Amino acid sequence: MSILNVENVTHGFGGREILDHASFRLLKGEHIGLVGANGEGKSTFLNIITGKLVPDSGTVEWCKHITTGYLDQYSTLEKGKTIYDVLRDAFVYLTDLENEMLSIYEKMADATDEEMAEMMDDVGEIQGILDTAGYYVLDSKIKECANGLGLNEIGLDRDVTELSGGQRAKVLLAKLLLENPMILILDEPTNFLDENHIIWLKNYLKNYENAFILVSHDISFLNDVVNVIYHIENCILTRYTGDYYDFERMYELKKRQIEQAYQKQQKEIADLEDFVARNKARAATATLARSRQRQLDKMEIITLAPDKMKPSFSFKTARTPGRVVIEAKDLVLGYTEPLTSPINLVIERNKKIAIKGTNGIGKSTLLKTLLGIIPPYEGNVTRDQFVQEGYFEQEESTSDKTALQEIWDAYPSMLNAEVRGALARCGLTTQHITSQMKVLSGGENAKVRLCRLMLKEVNLLVLDEPTNHLDVMAKEELKKAVSEFRGTVILVSHEPEFYEGVVDEVINLEHVSNKCI
Numbered sequence: 001m002s003i004l005n006v007e008n009v010t011h012g013f014g015g016r017e018i019l020d021h022a023s024f025r026l027l028k029g030e031h032i033g034l035v036g037a038n039g040e041g042k043s044t045f046l047n048i049i050t051g052k053l054v055p056d057s058g059t060v061e062w063c064k065h066i067t068t069g070y071l072d073q074y075s076t077l078e079k080g081k082t083i084y085d086v087l088r089d090a091f092v093y094l095t096d097l098e099n100e101m102l103s104i105y106e107k108m109a110d111a112t113d114e115e116m117a118e119m120m121d122d123v124g125e126i127q128g129i130l131d132t133a134g135y136y137v138l139d140s141k142i143k144e145c146a147n148g149l150g151l152n153e154i155g156l157d158r159d160v161t162e163l164s165g166g167q168r169a170k171v172l173l174a175k176l177l178l179e180n181p182m183i184l185i186l187d188e189p190t191n192f193l194d195e196n197h198i199i200w201l202k203n204y205l206k207n208y209e210n211a212f213i214l215v216s217h218d219i220s221f222l223n224d225v226v227n228v229i230y231h232i233e234n235c236i237l238t239r240y241t242g243d244y245y246d247f248e249r250m251y252e253l254k255k256r257q258i259e260q261a262y263q264k265q266q267k268e269i270a271d272l273e274d275f276v277a278r279n280k281a282r283a284a285t286a287t288l289a290r291s292r293q294r295q296l297d298k299m300e301i302i303t304l305a306p307d308k309m310k311p312s313f314s315f316k317t318a319r320t321p322g323r324v325v326i327e328a329k330d331l332v333l334g335y336t337e338p339l340t341s342p343i344n345l346v347i348e349r350n351k352k353i354a355i356k357g358t359n360g361i362g363k364s365t366l367l368k369t370l371l372g373i374i375p376p377y378e379g380n381v382t383r384d385q386f387v388q389e390g391y392f393e394q395e396e397s398t399s400d401k402t403a404l405q406e407i408w409d410a411y412p413s414m415l416n417a418e419v420r421g422a423l424a425r426c427g428l429t430t431q432h433i434t435s436q437m438k439v440l441s442g443g444e445n446a447k448v449r450l451c452r453l454m455l456k457e458v459n460l461l462v463l464d465e466p467t468n469h470l471d472v473m474a475k476e477e478l479k480k481a482v483s484e485f486r487g488t489v490i491l492v493s494h495e496p497e498f499y500e501g502v503v504d505e506v507i508n509l510e511h512v513s514n515k516c517i
Contacts (some may be wrong), residue, residue: 099379
C-alpha cells in the first residue's frame with residue numbers, strides 16, 4: 001500500500017536547481033534512508049513533502065487519514081513548560097477525548113432514552129480508543145521513552161528554557177516518538193544524542209512498526225535501521241532496495257556501467273564522425289555518409305555526472321606554546337548553579353583529547369570555560385601566554401551575510417579571489433559562496449565556519465561537535481585534518497568513529513576528577 005506518492009517534483013531556489021522531476025513513493029512499513037552530499041536538497045525535499053514548501057511543479061499526495069511526525073534540525077520548544085508537560089502534550093488528543101467522554105457522562109442525567117443510547121455508543125467508542133492507545137498507562141510510557149533518551153537523569157520537572165540545545169533536541173524527539181505517528185520523518189536525529197542514547201534510538205527504530213523517512217550522515221546508525229535508500233545527486237532522486245551498504249555497492253556498479261557505456265558510445269561517435277568526414281564529399285559514398293549522420297543525430301547521448309567537489313581541510317599552526325597549554329584547578333562548571341564536582345585538569349602541548357559524557361553534563365560549558373568565554377562557577381583556569389586558540393562552536397546563529405562576506409569580514413585584507421579559493425577548497429561552489437548563510441544547508445554552513453577557522457594560525461584547536469551536519473566525505477577529510485594538525489586538540493563528539501585513532505585519550509566528563517594529559 002502506497003502511503004505517499006511524489007510525482008515529477010521540480011524545485012529551485014535563487015537560480016539554483018535543487019530537484020528535477022523527482023519521484024518518490026513510501027510504502028506501508030518501509031524504513032527509508034534519504035542520503036546525499038551536503039546541499040543536495042534532502043531537507044528541502046522533506047519540507048516539500050510536509051507542506052512547508054510548495055514545489056515549482058509536480059504533485060505530492062498522501063493517503064487519507066495519515067498522521068505524520070516531523071523532527072527537523074531547527075525544531076523549537078514552547079517556553080514555560082516542564083519536560084513532562086511537553087511529553088504529555090504528545091497525548092493531548094487523548095486528553096481531549098477523555099474530556100469529551102466526561103462531558104457526555106454529565107449530560108446523561110437529563111437525557112432521554114433515545115439520547116442515552118446514542119451517548120452510550122459515543123462513550124463506548126471513545127473508551128475503546130483510550131484503551132487501545134494505552135491512555136491509562138501514559139506515565140509509564142513517558143518514563144520509558146524519557147529513560148531511553150536520558151531525560152529522567154535531567155529531571156522531568158525541569159523547565160525546558162533551562163535546557164541545553166542537546167537536551168531540548170532530546171525532548172522534541174521523545175515527544176515525537178510518544179506520538180507514534182503513522183509516518184515518522186527524522187532529520188539528523190543523532191546530532192545531539194549521546195552514544196548510549198543513539199543505541200536506544202537505533203533499537204527503537206529497528207522495531208518501529210510504522211514507516212519512517214530518515215536523514216542521517218551517521219552511516220553505522222543509518223545502515224542498521226533502514227531497508228530502502230533514496231539517493232539525491234545532481235537534482236535526481238533514485239530508489240535503491242536494501243540497507244546503506246547495499247546502496248553503496250549498487251551505486252558503484254551503476255556508476256561503472258554508465259562510465260563503460262559512455263566510453264563505448266564515445267568511440268562509436270568518433271568512428272561515425274570520422275566515417276562521415278571522410279565520405280560525405282565522395283559521390284559514391286555520400287549516401288552512406290548521410291545514413292551515418294542520421295544515426296548520429298538520432299543517438300541518445302550519454303552524459304557523465306560532474307565530479308563532486310571534494311573538500312580539503314587543513315589547519316594553520318601558530319608558534320609553539322609552553323609545555324602546559326591549559327591547567328584547571330578545582331574547576332566547577334556552571335552558570336546559576338554548579339553542573340560538576342571540582343575538576344583538576346592539565347592539558348599538555350600537542351596532545352589530542354576527546355571529551356564525552358551525557359548531554360547537559362557540561363561538555364560545551366567546559367570548552368567555553370577553558371577558553372575564558374565564560375567564567376568558572378568555582379576554581380580557576382590558567383592558559384599559557386602563547387596560546388592561540390581556534391574554536392568551532394557547536395551551533396552559531398545564522399546571518400544575512402553571504403558566505404563570501406562572512407570570511408571577508410573576518411579577514412578583510414584577503415583578496416576576493418583568495419576568499420573564493422579558500423571556500424572552494426572547503427567544497428563550496430560559486431552558488432554556495434554567494435548565498436546567504438541563513439539559506440545554506442547545515443553542512444554547507446559548517447564548511448563556511450570551518451573555512452573561517454582554517455585561515456587562522458592556531459596552536460590550540462577546540463572543536464565542539466564538528467561533524468554535525470557534515471556528509472561522509474567531509475567528515476573523512478576533517479578527521480584527516482585533525483589528525484595531521486601539529487598542535488593541541490580538544491574536541492567534543494558523539495561519534496567515536498570520528499575521533500578513534502586520532503586522539504591520545506578520551507575523557508568521560510562523568511568520571512573526571514584529576515587528570516593530567
